[in-house]
Amino acid sequence: MTDILDTETRTGHIKLHGPEGFEGMRKAGRLAAECLDMLTPHVVPGAATGDLDDLAREFILDHGALPACLGYRGYTKTTCISPNHIVCHGIPGERVLREGDIVNIDVTVIVDGYHGDTSRMWGVGAVAPRAKRLVDVTYEALERGLAEVKPGARTGDIGHAIQSYVESMRCSVVRDFCGHGLGKVFHDAPNILHFGQKGSGELLRPGMFFTIEPMVNLGKHPVKLLADGWTAVTRDKSLSAQCEHSVGVTETGYEVFTLSPIGEFKPAIQSA
Ligand code: MF3
Ligand code: CO
Ligand code: CO
Numbered sequence: 491m492t493d494i495l496d497t498e499t500r501t502g503h504i505k506l507h508g509p510e511g512f513e514g515m516r517k518a519g520r521l522a523a524e525c526l527d528m529l530t531p532h533v534v535p536g537a538a539t540g541d542l543d544d545l546a547r548e549f550i551l552d553h554g555a556l557p558a559c560l561g562y563r564g565y566t567k568t569t570c571i572s573p574n575h576i577v578c579h580g581i582p583g584e585r586v587l588r589e590g591d592i593v594n595i596d597v598t599v600i601v602d603g604y605h606g607d608t609s610r611m612w613g614v615g616a617v618a619p620r621a622k623r624l625v626d627v628t629y630e631a632l633e634r635g636l637a638e639v640k641p642g643a644r645t646g647d648i649g650h651a652i653q654s655y656v657e658s659m660r661c662s663v664v665r666d667f668c669g670h671g672l673g674k675v676f677h678d679a680p681n682i683l684h685f686g687q688k689g690s691g692e693l694l695r696p697g698m699f700f701t702i703e704p705m706v707n708l709g710k711h712p713v714k715l716l717a718d719g720w721t722a723v724t725r726d727k728s729l730s731a732q733c734e735h736s737v738g739v740t741e742t743g744y745e746v747f748t749l750s751p752i753g754e755f756k757p758a759i760q761s762a
Contacts, residue, residue: 504679506697518606519736519747522599525549533612535589539571543582550599558598570596577705577713577722577730589615594732605672608748609734613759622759627659628706628731635702639744646690652704653685664705666713671700694739703734
């Protein structure tokens with residue numbers, strides 16, 4: 491399925507894109523963000539995750555785009571919906587969201603061949619202070635990573651900034667999943683690790699596109715994969731949070747392609 495949806499094939503080398511690529515990513519990133527904006531009023535106690543996924547799929551198709559995850563390596567849904575101790579790749583279905591849950595919804599759309607990949611965290615009704623704190627730490631971790639993105643920096647600078655901040659907040663960074671290059675390919679070079687050493691990894695150059703998508707646990711970092719082959723959960727059953735942007739390296743820094751046009755990349759969380 492990968493080669494049907496990926497209009498170019500993944501290669502080892504890191505692609506450098508020009509103005510046309512930036513234009514393509516702006517459109518794809520914006521639609522992905524608008525899809526999550528559309529879901530926000532539906533992320534409430536009693537909502538079934540499968541119904542949220544249906545809304546996302548219909549929204550994407552109605553906008554003349556394609557859901558990148560549908561059929562990707564055998565995945566059968568449009569979104570990944572990951573509440574509480576699910577780290578990532580939760581499969582939407584019968585599960586119903588409950589008051590106090592924290593939940594990540596991750597969506598990737600394809601517009602004119604370009605992939606817009608983004609995820610956010612919501613609180614379902616009022617959530618416990620430690621859950622809200624985890625979400626705050628996760629968003630700040632993404633910000634710290636983004637702040638490193640400029641020509642001449644290295645991918646390890648991003649990982650180092652995220653890891654050192656997260657650990658200073660007594661949380662942990664998941665090691666088993668990383669950010670990735672993207673563009674006309676969904677998951678491309680380079681890997682963007684959310685931990686690591688300053689000055690290590692690939693050199694950033696203008697025209698590179700990739701995601702930053704840290705997964706942060708309240709407990710320890712190890713994860714385990716459930717029998718469905720997709721759902722990753724924290725081994726210690728601690729809460730986990732994630733947020734994701736697709737970005738491009740510019741001459742002076744970076745451009746975020748997946749900002750919410752209505753300023754709701756970070757949905758407000760009510761405290762219990
Ligand atoms: N959107 C996820 C990412 O951030 C990928 C999900 S792949 C799927 O890269 F097949 F699980 F949907
Ligand atoms: Co991604
Ligand atoms: Co994603």
